[in-house]
Amino acid sequence: MINIDIETNSVKGFGREIQSVIGGTFEENWGEQKLLLDNEFAKGYIKFLDFDWGVNLIEFNVVFKHDVLFTANTSGYNPIHFIFCSQGNYSQGFDSTENLESIEPFQSVIIANKEGGNNLMFFPKDVKQEVNVIQILRRKFLKKRLDGISLINKELYDVFIDTKHKNRYEYFGSLNLKMSDHVKSLKNIQSKGMTRMLQIEAKIYIILSLHIQQHNLAKKITRKPAPLKKTELKLVRNVAKSIIKNPAYPYTLKELSVNSTLSQAKLQEGFKYLFKRTVTDFIRYTRLKSARELMNTTDLNISEIVYTIGFTSRSYFSKIFREQYNVSPTEYKKHVTQPYVA
Incomplete structure (x- = not known):
């Protein structure tokens, strides 16, 4: 198994630390960084993009040729992660590999760790992975997007305003086919330059809103016990x-x-x-x-x-x-x- 330890304080640093372990070459255009991988460790790409309003995007479109465990320390960089798995299967959790939760295709996930903890992502080898990760940097985001934050449910509201990262939070949602459409269209944007950046930003807003809507709905409904095992x-x-x-x-x-x-x-x-x-x-x-x-x-x-x-x-x-x-x-x-x- 390949272990990739992340100690960065930025999304682009995340990419450089991955490159230091499994290689690859960076392609950059209008602020988008794409780590191209075609070697003995992986084939595909991982994309990194940050915006000045406190939101980052990471896209995995890759097949790892070995089991890979990402361990990201949250001491210097601890965003809320809104995650959607379009294809493949991986595991997500905190601190220990014994407590990892398996993530299915078309499933949405929201996680936030406490200060000093570790976020874990485990990718099995030889599986095509398409995973969309939207990161919210709470302090920066709230300075520019405070209006309307109180309209989300209290549980998620408390996660957003926990700017000192005192608490840990995880939500594993149900399958969301509507979100799948928007994640796919984000990946397929063909425009270039400023038009492309504006379209990407707009699509990120939509995907983020769908994560929040699904969470709000889940918390409003008292779900009946599962009828099946x-x-x-x-x-x-x-x-x-x-x-x-x-x-x-x-x-x-x-x-x-x-x-x-x-x-x-x-x-x-x-x-x-x-x-x-x-x-x-x-x-x-x-x-x-x-x-x-x-x-x-x-x-x-x-x-x-x-x-x-x-x-x-x-x-x-x-x-x-x-x-x-x-x-x-x-x-x-x-x-x-x-x-x-x-």
């Missing part, structure tokens, strides 16, 4: 991942039940608990997301998209697309001019 919920998540990976497949509840080893009733309960949707609704929603992505990134016409994603009726597709996005597929595609779509 943890091992069964993991099987449900695996079913969801397979649907997201291949939305066009003609799934049936019976087949998904057999393949997951869960009864049809348990599978439905699991989807309602984790995603607030039935299995059928989840498949339909995932196909609509896939259709929108194809409109954003390909020249396929609407009929081609309909059959590519597994629908058999264009009129039905148009009906549910309008219900979901308040615009017809034809109107939506007409207004798509570049990969960056909010």
Whole structure:
């Protein structure tokens, strides 16, 4: 296992300390630093970007060729971390590897450590990792963004105003497909120069707001006890991942039940608990997301998209697309001019 100890007081120092252990070369453009990796330790990149309003961005898009443990000391640099895992799986925790929490794809996480503690991130080898990390430097952020901070729930409010870093906080949220859309569009911004920086900043605001909204909602709702065991919920998540990976497949509840080893009733309960949707609704929603992505990134016409994603009726597709996005597929595609779509 490769151990990378982080003792920096800045996000760019974070990048340099990673480079000192696993190598790579830096590419810099308009304040963005990208550590390019293609060696015996890793392949891909890690991106670092800081803004003057107390927010930093780190993007992992990398395959580590060895197990890697990041240990970041918080004595000189202790932001709040808003984390979203788009692909892969890694573990997150404080101080000891014995207490690491496994993070699933499409899961949101909020963590903040106390002064002098260690933040741990463990990445297993040979797994493609796409992880978005938004860091909030509390003192700096509150000087410029104090208005409206009191509108968040008290639990998260206390984390923001803990500028002396006296307390530790962790929140492991449920899966968030809406956030996945925005994280992906952030990564796909194609503009250059000032326009690119403005679009990145705007998208970071949206992703940060989605983290906060999800946290607010979770704290307002008294969640019922899980209807399934943890091992069964993991099987449900695996079913969801397979649907997201291949939305066009003609799934049936019976087949998904057999393949997951869960009864049809348990599978439905699991989807309602984790995603607030039935299995059928989840498949339909995932196909609509896939259709929108194809409109954003390909020249396929609407009929081609309909059959590519597994629908058999264009009129039905148009009906549910309008219900979901308040615009017809034809109107939506007409207004798509570049990969960056909010």
